[in-house]
Amino acid sequence: MAKPSAAKRSRARKLVCIVGSDDFHQSMIGRVPEAKNWRLEQVLHRTDVQPSRGAFDFDALYAKARSIIDGFDRPPDAIIGHLDFPVTALVSLLCRHYGLTAASPEAVARCEHKFWMREIQRKVQPERTPKVRAVNPFAPDAIDKAPMPFPFWLKPVKGHSSMLGFRVREASEYGRALHACRQAIHRYGEPFNAFLAYLPENTRPPNGVDGNYAIAEELISEEQLFTIEGYVHKGKATAYAAIESRRTGKHMSSLSSYHYPAELPEKVVEAGREQVAEVLAQVGFDNGPFNVEFFHDPASGRLNLLEINPRLSKSHSPLFEMVDGCTHHKQAIQLALGRKPDKPARKGTSPMAAKFMVRSHEANGIVRRVPGQDDIERLRRLLPDIVVQMLVEEGQDLADLADQDSYSFELMDIFLGGGDAEFIADAHDRCRDSLAFLIQPMPRHRVR
Template identity: 75%
Template sequence: MASATRNQTAKKLVCIVGSDAFHQEMIGRIPEAKDWQLEQVLHRTDVQPNGTFDFDTLLNEARAIISGFDRPPDAIIGHLDFPVSALVSLLCRDHGLIAASPEAVARCEHKYWMRQYQQDALPDHTPRVVAINPFDPDIMRKPPLPFPFWLKPVKGHSSMLGYRVRETSELTQALSACRRAIHRYGEPFNAFLKHLDPAELPTDKIDGNYAVAEELISEDQLFTLEGYRHKGETTIYGAIESRRSGRHMSSLSSYYYPAELPGEVVEAAQQQVTKVLTQVGFDNGPFNVEFFHDPETGALNLLEINTRLSKSHAPLFEIVDGCSHHKQIIELALGQTPDRPKRQGTSPMAAKFMVRSHEANGVVHRIPCQEEIDKLRALMPDLKVQLLVGEGQNLSELVDQDSYSFELMDVFLGARAPISLRMHINAAGTRWCS
């Protein structure tokens, strides 16, 4: 009887794959975390190394770490893109935990497959897309789509190897870049696919070393919905607006939460993603989905679906709602009905500002010291800073960057109103980026 009582009162073992100190501490500040035993399985640098990596090695290392705990896990989650999203799906399958199936995760994360399922679900709201072998010399003789179009790898993240192609010379450059680097994620993705049921996947043989040419769908407004699927129902609990900068306006520069969006736009976006996820067979897992929106015409175009919560949004939820949205996803993974964010944070609005360099390359001469950060935090208590570079670092050494910029630092801020939030962002940016 005493043993049964201990089992009932023991903290839930929650494993977070590919986390780091910044996010582990943030998750630990969730009030409900008092009932969880939070364990990091692999570090962010293990799953996002500076160089190639072996998917099966990471999977086996994660399995060994989890097997080393004194009891089976009650939940396994992650907040990073591939390979973490794939690892989480397989680890949850190992332990019979609540999660989307690995096959559904693959269907969402394979850029070509996702568009095929979207075409079936939303035939009038799907861009033209063509799968291409970047090593095929015939591509140069006959471009896959009329210019301009986007060229992207089937599997990547952070807009890496994504190029806006306007003419033949840019197609040559984009294909050259793809050929040099596409295997970094293509080969691990192929290893992931080998763990899945072939009968549950498309039979087109388009693997992780392919790319896609995609019709342009950009609109003035870009936003993301954070949500989850559970027992066939879609729940949206947050909307975040994204701002862009740089060449082709393709580099993300800032996020704002909550987004200033009409309710009918959020409802229309929810209907679109629900139809696609239903077609894909995705259920019992988190997602965030990006949309382009034209406020004047009402045009709404789904950009991509990520099978995880967004780590970039986590501090924004903490500032506005009092805790990170890891809370909702951990509750879901534990079989509980997640609470909606409660708007009980320190500020009604929050933003993430991505300090970027749009130069071709460079060397970091100086980074802000802790004293400088503390002085600004005295003026802006919600300030959180993540330095992504070190002094003396060559920007070309940074991994998983988009094709047109380097991300140097992330600054999170809260404010009472949009205008004061933008003033705070400008002040921090001027202080550290002049």
Template identity: 40%
Template sequence: MTQHIFVIGLDEFNLQELRTVRNADEYEFHGLVGYDTLVLPDTYDMDAIMAEARAVLNAAPAVDAIIGHWDFPTTSMLPILRREYGLPTSSLESVLYCENKYWNRVAGRQALPECTPEFQGLDPFSDDPVGDLKMEYPFWLKPAVSFSSYLGFKIENESQYREAMATIRDNIQVFSEPFDNIMQYSCNPAALPDSGNGATCVAEALIGGHLCTLEGYVHRGETHVYAIIDSLRSSNNVSFFSYQYPSHLPEGIKERMCRNAATILEHIGLDNSPFNMEIFWDEAQDKLWLLEINPRISKSHCPIFEIATGTSHHEVAIDIALGKRPDFPRPEGHYPMAGKFMPRVFGDTRVTRVPSANEIEALYRRYPDLRLSIAVEEGMMLSELRAQDSYSYEIGDVFIGAENETALHEKFRHIMATLDFRFADVLPTNYGSLDDMPHFPPPEMPLQAHG
């Protein structure tokens, strides 16, 4: 019997990834609220968004599962809608602990103090933000609710702090207003911290080391980690360069990470949910630092798993939403190693050339595993791109597989040379030569932070 799976913010790219999962012929995938409404709109009208979602679900022949792979507000909509339609779900409160970076740090201080950096919640609308600050420079400043390093800044002095706070104050409402709207759905607000809200900022000490992401799920109270993916940085030690699977981290370090993941997730009460968790390993001090928790699969990793294991890990999200324990991953991929590369330009300029359809098709013929997404168009300024980090512009995504890391990086460099993006100004990139490309482990790993 066909099962009806509703996907919040469904787009064509992820629809194709969903169709790679086992038993996909038994599922009918339906979009739930449009991509443009959920991903990078100017504002989120949560009352209208929730009303639209309910109207679609009420008219459906059946609602067997509701899933989503985007950040807030998608992740917070899931427990609300699942609860209303009688589906397996995590609690909204446990998800909000993940969404709000300040609350996430509060939970970390309670459950994993040895893995939680010094931090402070701040009000960007305070009359005296400098007087409120107790942190010593340098530190990382970011809104409690955001994604993709949006409005995240490394702060080294008071002048930078004042400037960053002014920028955050002018833009934080994009996420703070919908977050505060979502709060009205909480059935147990007493379970949440008594300080901080959607308009809070968090300042935290710089942490660093080898960064990786744990992909896992919690099913009926048991935490399972099924993959660890290495995250490599560009030369500025902030902007991501690539995600690579499988991880090169030592087995003992991976085991410690998995134990810590179970501890913090049990503390916040996340259950019946996939998750991904970013953790630093500071090798010099043999210390683990928890960076953040997301109550969803990472969409950035879906093609990686398809290349390396034969199936997107959308399969995990579907199984959990249906109340089943996943059987993932399975060794059915085309390559033993796979990665997502994020070609970046470090500075604003005008795009003067993008690859033609024929050039892209030729690359697909040469590299059948290639998944390519281009974010820029000829004539646009890079500053027109949405949701970029504060230090670079990501011009696309490149997903590929290879026999090992060296071959993976060489393949990426050849693909970028063939695509031949051009710009009005000569600016640094992270794909110009093999010397520009970090490898694991990098020769140096100074302290760093992520938004």
């Protein structure tokens, strides 16, 4: 019996498009056991959707993505992404355009828009929703009076990686934060407005609060911060993993590490799932992945929902590969193909894994030395699972790094697996001592 041709085998595999990916993640997705049944195609590169500087044209990105997909020999079977806006928006519009399974653009917009999401949450969870006020940083009288009593957080309605997020304690800090927003909020505000223009007029944000607005939000921080990874399939929300996030730096607002699986009671994870299921039902979110951040107070059991991201977290991907044997792109692709996703298998090389974000908390600086490949290889002989992503290079002006939080610069990410928390902590200490940076301090370039 003749074997099927390569062309027929290719057509038999599902055509899965990954928007805004890179070689690191494409390779990881290709190692998913089920990937033998998929034809993985990259649509736009990470640098297209997250340029290092300047504005980007959302409409042009959407048109380019359609052009790339139309250039394939057949229509796609699934389209996913793992980055924040604009990828979440592009995926939702592309899936609508090609008639594929995905959360609607309207639901994605409601999740992505910080003020809109809180207004929806207030309808179903009034006692759990923090006070928020919309702030137009360009209004002539914006500086005259703080929108709520100090302290509070000021952040854009659309951003990511805590960019332009400021803890405001008094009037002078409020003025500096408003100035920073006026300088840079348009980087994502204008493309987000372009996305909103694709929505029907009766599904636009409330009170004309567009992408160039900020919000003032009362503080809701608790001792623990964790993330639930999950999905909604045919109206039912499922949580399949919890990851603990640890913080460092000024105001404890910079993320320092992720730990999977989180050491949390199952009842806490279930309570978080119930909260997000109620909000997502009100949002109208279905047939899409999510990751949701919560603050948790172990003493009282209080849970505060921080934000809903309508996507999987790419930062957690190597952790899933180490613990479960493959990245959780598997679940997102199964969902996009119309299937109920499998549970993570816990068949990886390590029972636990962590990601550490190496940061500089200087106001600014020039990178004069980065760890070399020889340094990393020496560590790999002791820590075979180690994965290192260098985010800066020698001569880099830290002020030129895009999409950083307001109080630090991210220099390097280290992923480690291990048998227990003590092993991972020891391994991290070894990495910290062996992988050194040299930063030459420079004058301040931004509000801190």
